[in-house]
Amino acid sequence: MERIMDKPLIGVVMCHTVKEGHPAWVLYQKYLDAIMDAGGVAIALPHRPGLGEAIAQRTLGLLDGLLLSGSPSNIEPWRYGASGEEEKADPGRDELTLALIPQALKLRLPLLAICRGMQELVVAAGGTLNRQLPSEKVRHCADTDAPLAEQYAPAHPIQLTADGQLARLLGGVASLQVNSLHKQGIQDVGPRLQAEATAEDGVIEAVSVPDHPFAIGVQWHPEWRYQDSDASSRLFAAFIHACHQYRKEKRL
Numbered sequence: 001m002e003r004i005m006d007k008p009l010i011g012v013v014m015c016h017t018v019k020e021g022h023p024a025w026v027l028y029q030k031y032l033d034a035i036m037d038a039g040g041v042a043i044a045l046p047h048r049p050g051l052g053e054a055i056a057q058r059t060l061g062l063l064d065g066l067l068l069s070g071s072p073s074n075i076e077p078w079r080y081g082a083s084g085e086e087e088k089a090d091p092g093r094d095e096l097t098l099a100l101i102p103q104a105l106k107l108r109l110p111l112l113a114i115c116r117g118m119q120e121l122v123v124a125a126g127g128t129l130n131r132q133l134p135s136e137k138v139r140h141c142a143d144t145d146a147p148l149a150e151q152y153a154p155a156h157p158i159q160l161t162a163d164g165q166l167a168r169l170l171g172g173v174a175s176l177q178v179n180s181l182h183k184q185g186i187q188d189v190g191p192r193l194q195a196e197a198t199a200e201d202g203v204i205e206a207v208s209v210p211d212h213p214f215a216i217g218v219q220w221h222p223e224w225r226y227q228d229s230d231a232s233s234r235l236f237a238a239f240i241h242a243c244h245q246y247r248k249e250k251r252l
């Protein structure tokens with residue numbers, strides 16, 4: 001059995017919220033379970049507006065990987081040049097993730113970005129978001145009043161980019177059926193990212209950073225019951241494998 005000290009340490013950015021009137025931190029257990037079951041050790045990263053850059057600088061050297069989770073909150077539109085207010089903002093998370101991502105790319109630190117996390121990767125890489133995706137052709141957003149098993153059930157197909165990093169990593173599959181719980185999505189993928197998967201309405205559903213060992217963002221939720229999905233299990237296994245490699249090279 002692998003010793004705990006040999007496992008890669010994966011930073012997971014928390015979400016700030018208010019619970020029963022108290023300011024509180026939230027991190028859904030499913031993200032941590034997926035990391036730990038795949039052989040990593042998860043460490044939660046809280047944040048504070050005004051300290052994003054400093055927290056990123058202090059923590060990055062300790063990490064062997066970074067996971068950006070989903071969240072009901074949205075990135076503030078000014079972050080990608082759009083106008084308007086954001087009711088469901090988490091400015092401390094925006095600040096920390098947008099400080100961590102460029103450094104993770106520079107250091108070649110493995111990065112798995114899920115749902116809001118993928119949107120953060122897009123914004124950090126110079127892309128933009130659509131704040132309200134159309135829902136006529138593809139049902140991107142589940143009914144939030146439905147039972148969880150229904151919300152996270154497979155919702156629509158995606159086509160993987162042939163010969164893309166993600167398709168290769170998932171064993172050469174051409175398409176997947178994915179769950180879908182987002183109102184926003186990629187408008188313009190920007191100059192640095194490669195589209196890795198697309199929905200039937202043309203919305204880009206996954207991205208990667210070319211020339212990086214593992215920097216992948218997916219708009220769906222592979223962490224949800226990942227054990228039941230070959231593609232999700234492969235994705236987490238490949239992420240933790242990349243984190244092991246990073247740790248090994250860091251120690252040389």
Ligand SMILES: N[C@@H](CCC(=O)NCCCC(=O)O)C(=O)O
Binds near residue numbers: 071221
């Ligand atoms: N708020 C954004 C991002 C959606 C998102 O990340 N949903 C996740 C829900 C909770 C979870 O399972 O982690 C949008 O609406 O596009």
